[in-house]
Amino acid sequence: MVEKYVYAFSEGSKEKKFLLGGKGANLAEMTKLGLPVPQGFIITTKACIHFLRNNCQYPKGMKEQVLDSIKKLEKKTKRKFGGSPALLVSVRSGAPISMPGMMDTILNLGINDAVAEQMIKETKNERFVYDLYRRLIQMFGETVKGIDPKKFDSVLEHAKKELGLRYDSELDSKEMKKIVEKFKKIYAQETNEDFPQDVYLQLFEAINAVFNSWNSKRAITYRKLEGIPDDIGTAVNVQMMVYGNKNNNSATGVLFTRNPSSGAKGLYGEYLIAAQGEDVVAGIRTPNDIRLLAKEMPKAYKQIEKIVRKLEAHYRDVQDVEFTIEDGKLYILQTRDGKRTAMAAVKIAVDMVKEGLISKEEAIMRIKPEQIDQLLHKQIDPGAKLNIIAKGLPASPGAASGKVVFDADIAEAMGKNNEKVLLLRPETTPEDIHGVIAAKGVLTSRGGMTSHAAVVARGMGKPCVAGCEALQIDLENKQARIGALIIKEFDVLTIDGNTGDVILGEAPTIEPKISSELKTLLSWADSIRVLGVKTNADNPTDSAKAREFGAEGIGLCRTEHMFMAKERVPVVQEMIIATKTEERKRALEKLLPMQRQDFYEMFKIMNNLPVTIRLLDPPLHEFLPSKDALLKDIRVLECEQCKKNISLSEIKEKAILLEKARALSEANPMLGHRGVRLGITMPEVYEMQVQAIFEAAAKATREGYKVKLQIMIPLVGIEKEIEIMADLVRKKAEDIMKKEGLRISYKVGTMIELPRACVVADKIAKHVEFFSFGTNDLTQTTFGFSRDDAEPKFLPQYIAKGILLENPFARLDTEGVGELMRMAVEKARKTNEKIELGICGEHGGNPPSIEFCHKIGLDYVSCSPFRVPVARIAAAQATIKSQGLLKKKKGKKR
């Protein structure tokens, strides 16, 4: 038996999307709904796949089925393809997943010289017929034969210029006829053959072109980018033409069933009188607001209103509809779910629940969690004209404008005077942190999406564009160069952290607002999700912000950031330079009250919520100036000393620092003397921190706050490490609580961020009450990728070559890193049923990674404050997906 490769619209439905393509399935669906759809048929994706795999041969029976379908269409429309009255058709591609990279549409197929002549007789409208003809030659020539469109355009332009006309529509029938002749000549010149007079040849060549467009370079690139499989093929839609350009009682238009920008109810769109579909999109004439149509064609408008209400109810989502009015009669040409902004998406989803169209679960599934992030940051006004001078990586969302400064200290000073500054650096280090705090945004020429600048900026919710390699920064002269353009200190730039754009001058922005709809949606998400959502926050400001965004506690407080405050650095350095434990303890005693105060503030803000504090993690040399900088300083001082006979003491001080920096320097600091290794070799540092934590907790408790403490040991990989450290923490804790005369509930836990920790998780779990997966470091060690080196040096090539589909530092590598996590979860629960399991790597704010965390059974994710709402939605989606909660409401008929 021969397979069925061709379906009439009346034979399909929206469920057959993979066979008929999205467009075809929707045309069939609308036909089923009884809407006025110009009839036609669909050639299946299977036919396409066969064609491409078999050297451009049609599958057996396809050609006959197409011919048969034309016959049936002729019967249904009472017209004749290549005959009289003339049946013209459109031929369009339609893949199962929307693919803008592919060939789109050929209109008016089926005209030849004879048909044209006869149509003139039928319509008495020569101009109309030649307009159709010239459009066919042009579209067929371009999309089937690949002729440069400019060749056709220049003929039109030339004609209008000669006659002093502005619009194509002003060309009269005589001119149009000439143009058809000229187009035919171009066609013949470019293809060495005449424009085909055989309408079936036209048809099959168009079908072949659609099939082949599946493997066009643009389409392949697009599929790779979007992760669409290569072997699903495209369908071909062949549909009877209707003519919005027939006369002034005709029109064509596009509309959304709700405002795709704000989400507000009511039709939104535009139309053109006496035009074909492409004219609206091409912007040749300025189209009218759809609401004007109510006046111009009240009957058609009412019909549209009724139909689109029906469509929205049926599809249970905002529809993007194309329509044509031919001599007063309305046709619907296409419908699809409408693309919308983040704000609109939220409003529409919530409204539709209220309207009873969809369930809460569906509303949540409609939102791309990533979009939520945009709603929390200032945006560049979408209508503004921008002078984009370079592009970097969109490292932290939002827009920021300010005077460019190249130095963190200057940024801080200007920030204090309420000046808007933008910190521009090759890259940032923990020493620049005060500058980042003071700046409105950060722009770097080096480093990737997870560079220091990016991570810190995202944590603070500040816009950041990173790795803008076009920028050549000259720190000495305080200027940057982009090509020939020189940017000096205090010049104003704007960065767009959503797109990576760097813009000259101050771009207009719009303020963010947490809408009541977003609040509603988030509360629904909270009632559904199983995963807890905590935040990574190191200071009171971030903590307060995160709580406002719905964080259920702090999942990671990095104490080292507290060491970085400018006035503390000298004390920290004193501690590092100490050669004897006694000296070190003296410096630690100075740090103790500072740390205590930090923790006390956090406990107050996080009253009644858990606060997870990680003991010191980075290698100590991070707290010293770089060796290069010290060397340079010393050289400068020595020089000055020569000249001015100044004292030696300052040089000596620097020399001591330099010596220490040299002693502490490491070949691979990522894998060096850090984390629990510091705790083991210098227990007094961890002891000081535990003391500060418990003293602060005692103070807050006495003042009536409820403190829930979690103490976390970083970088554990060996059972004995955590055994010793958990013991140290518990002993010191008991000690302080005894002194303070009260008890504070606390847990001891560890970060799981080394492959070995995953392998021996059962053993480690015996000693702790919680694990938190540090997936940043776990990704580094599992892949053997240094983030700092990989992102600028070879990751981009890896992604371009398809070796990795995404940056594993942004989206969790579930196959490798995730498999180790899964193993660790299983092992840990085996020896410690009650253990609490979370994640505090940056992946904790990445929706697909959150879904994975849900799947392997973690208890919570922790992410930067601005990612908290994103994570709440993503966590709810993970629950819905895994529990099959998505029972769709049946669409109501209205």
Add this chain to the structure above:
Amino acid sequence: MVEKYVYAFSEGSKEKKFLLGGKGANLAEMTKLGLPVPQGFIITTKACIHFLRNNCQYPKGMKEQVLDSIKKLEKKTKRKFGGSPALLVSVRSGAPISMPGMMDTILNLGINDAVAEQMIKETKNERFVYDLYRRLIQMFGETVKGIDPKKFDSVLEHAKKELGLRYDSELDSKEMKKIVEKFKKIYAQETNEDFPQDVYLQLFEAINAVFNSWNSKRAITYRKLEGIPDDIGTAVNVQMMVYGNKNNNSATGVLFTRNPSSGAKGLYGEYLIAAQGEDVVAGIRTPNDIRLLAKEMPKAYKQIEKIVRKLEAHYRDVQDVEFTIEDGKLYILQTRDGKRTAMAAVKIAVDMVKEGLISKEEAIMRIKPEQIDQLLHKQIDPGAKLNIIAKGLPASPGAASGKVVFDADIAEAMGKNNEKVLLLRPETTPEDIHGVIAAKGVLTSRGGMTSHAAVVARGMGKPCVAGCEALQIDLENKQARIGALIIKEFDVLTIDGNTGDVILGEAPTIEPKISSELKTLLSWADSIRVLGVKTNADNPTDSAKAREFGAEGIGLCRTEHMFMAKERVPVVQEMIIATKTEERKRALEKLLPMQRQDFYEMFKIMNNLPVTIRLLDPPLHEFLPSKDALLKDIRVLECEQCKKNISLSEIKEKAILLEKARALSEANPMLGHRGVRLGITMPEVYEMQVQAIFEAAAKATREGYKVKLQIMIPLVGIEKEIEIMADLVRKKAEDIMKKEGLRISYKVGTMIELPRACVVADKIAKHVEFFSFGTNDLTQTTFGFSRDDAEPKFLPQYIAKGILLENPFARLDTEGVGELMRMAVEKARKTNEKIELGICGEHGGNPPSIEFCHKIGLDYVSCSPFRVPVARIAAAQATIKSQGLLKKKKGKKR
């Protein structure tokens, strides 16, 4: 029922070692054999454990059993403990595993004033009795009461000095009596109580002391060092005294049944006439060679000969025997397996197989594989007097003397003149390699057992002492300081790579020799082992050496070492500096013939054996001078330019290098742009290497050699990486073979050295024909340890604190790294049954690691040439252990 805590010698046997301790079990065994053993009984290790766990309380029934055993001993010996004729006993500790850190022996227990008086009557030998008494007071005082032995010794010394005597034995009975009185006084002063006259009090206090010695600091330290469990306890042996010091027809001695140094057959040992056991060991008088006893006491000597032959046949190993002759009557006091040198161990094992005493498998199990290493290197003459000035890590075995040089170039220059030099550096880098080649040995002040210097030296079989921190090296002035001692360039030092000793001057050495016995033993090992043994070799010299040592091919040839040759470095740098692919290809074309020649030489040497070539692995900046060095050079040149007005070109050259070094510098080079990542981003480098390999193979093949090629891609962690690279290698290979007009058998494989590679081993395995575990890097990434940073900075503390029992870079961490390997093996075989699996990390030469490799089912290990014989033995041992091959031969009676 009361448990049995005390066993008479006649009730035990050597199988009860864990209950009775090693010494007790052997005394029981000898009793069973009917040998003349002074009778006695053993208190079990279980009693000891109970005692220690229960606050020094004996278990129920023990005391009664001891008292009962004394009664039985009295009956058997027809003597009386504390009565007449006097029964004196020795009390000795005896753990299941020999532990020199514990209390050893109290002799003559059971004397008090009354017993002494009465013994004088019995023996008519006042001097003998007082000698026994003073020995008891001294030993009891020292070992039970902890009195400083010097206090007793000074009394003896004083007495001899006063009388102008040399030996204790010259002191007459009157003097001895005085000494007893003085000893009693010391005892009373030190303990505030009189020496106990109750012989049972003496006995139980001695038993308690033995029990408690299990937890002495020395014993605990020793157990930790040797990995002996803490909860097995020690037994106590109580044995009737016999008296080698009774008269001149008495003697005491120690002997080995074969020469423990050479392995030669025949008794080896020494004795003293009229002495107690301790005198022999204490070296108070010079003992006689055992062979003299044949003349002095021919009857006893014959009896000894007969007995030890019986013992050796029974224990089927060399015995270390203590004996005493009391008035002409021979007693055997102890026997145990004799410790021996590596050379002796091999000879004895092989001889015993030939004698039919043991099986080949037993012979192999008798050898510590590590010992074999010693036999292949020059050793310091064990009899030489040495001036040891410092101690470092014993990083590569053997001894080397030479003139100290601080610079690789100078080492090379002097080496060419056949001068013996020792390269002394803070640490070595690949740039020093020509210096290492030229030097007799390497001494570094930094770096651990697996530092560059250590690895390279071991690979070349050159002695190396690493991490000798006492050395302060001043490169500028070409001298080093150890405390006050200054070592200048060209001063002569000797290093001992077996011990880590650094010796002033040239120490006398003995040459190594592969004995015929070793050859025999290795051939037996080959016939038993399942694991293949290949070698890591990068040059013809090493390859030839390895083949001589029995390597079955090359498991790892690191091509980068071929890039390091001095005359090639400029070409390599040219390749690196190239900014365009074209420029890079030009440099590669220059390297091609050099690489081809390298490979050609290796193929000839490894005729008919597989050669595994790893494509370029290290990050490119390793081939450039360091940034610091370049900066300094530039500064010097600039200075000179000022003065002498020299050309700028040299500065420019350096500046280009500096710029490139900066661009290539990485935060964590271990995790950076290296391995397959180079192959992906610069395929032309790998292509050149594959071309060189196949052209060389073609040449060798044409000349009649049989080439078996394995091409290995390093650092793969992602399936797509190996998919792309295997394809590149195969395409290029086919290309060259086509051009050359012949076929060469080859395999493509990958190193497994990242945790992710282990996790996705099933996917990677689909694309290759072999895996080789790179456990050095796998250990680094699994632990998150940078070897360069961990070994000097925190690993020593980790091992001291028992967090890790051994350096995981020396011995494979089976719990973590090993578990990942096991997983990878399982996964790989699932998708590729025929895949060949090996290891080429340094662990491939470490016996316990080799055993693990056998267990998880690898096909081969690959190690440095000098470890090949070690690995052959270790692999055979692994087979024997796992397959239960060790069917012991029954000892023959003679």
